[in-house]
Amino acid sequence: MTAHPVDRLLPHLRGELAAAERAAVDSHLAGCAECRDAMRDFAALAALISRAPEPAPPMHWGAFRSQLHAKLERRHRPAGVGRRWSMGPLPAALAAGFAAVLLYLGVLSPVGTPPGGDQATLEGQVLAGRLEVVTQLDLVQDLDLLEDFDDIDGLDSPAPSRDS
């Protein structure tokens, strides 16, 4: 028996072999049960792969194209434009470390804090409290109840008794 034509079984299934090659494989298959079994399994596997559901994770194509255009634009930007602040990972890490040290010295260190607290900080906190009310202004304006101060004044007075 001739050597098994293993790498020609799949091309044979797909009809890709030339006539002479196909005839040689057919002749081998006629006398080789092992190759016939392999051929049958390969055909079934090929059909399964062709119709199996798509296994790739889903992708948002709008985001894909936006990101692609952003990359393309970055790639074609003239050298130096928009790259003034870009730096490699090591300088970026050093800069971040330096900034962290400065932050620690400036915020957490007791040096420079006046005894009894900082007056400017207290005023800032009061102002911030007022600002919070301002941010809720829409809500306050929507409360019709507040427009009628007579009603508000009367809220504290005892409710009239049912007898009167």
Add this chain to the structure above:
Amino acid sequence: MEQSDEALCRSVANREPGAFDLLVERYQERAYRIAWSIVRDREDARDCAQEAFIKLHDAADSFAGQAKFSTWFYRILVNCCLDSRRRGRGWRRLLVWRDADDADRADDLVERQPAPPDDPGERMDEDQQMSRIWEAVETLSPQQRAAVTLQYREGLATKEIASVLNTSEATVRVHLHRAFAALRQRVGGAR
């Protein structure tokens, strides 16, 4: 009438507005699917597909038009994916991936194994088989996965795959045969 891919590629080379976007929309899903089949990682596959489109944009004028556009583009894409693997961007999967050489050695062992017994009691239903087959595909080498995907999901002929992978038709036949022998062994046949 809809413009052919080849004509669109020439329009991209001439920097005609909209041509690139049209080609991207035509090929984005196929590009991502093929990239995913090779790198097996969502982000890496997206990056590889995008990189292939950027290369297409920049090199559109080098498309000679002798081959089909799809074959030319798939070659760019597959090269991006294999380069990505070589650069180790797929490091997250290194622990489960075998080296291609190891895969080939394992395939040699598979070659020597007898076919699994044809026992109807051991046959799985189709859903189980499909799930197992994709698990088995994951164990193939990137080149084998690329060949299987290009042939059985994208419908490329062996000759076209050889052009995409920049190798001989005989090598593609070997990739495909080893891939199927491994799948047959792992899935237990699909009879």
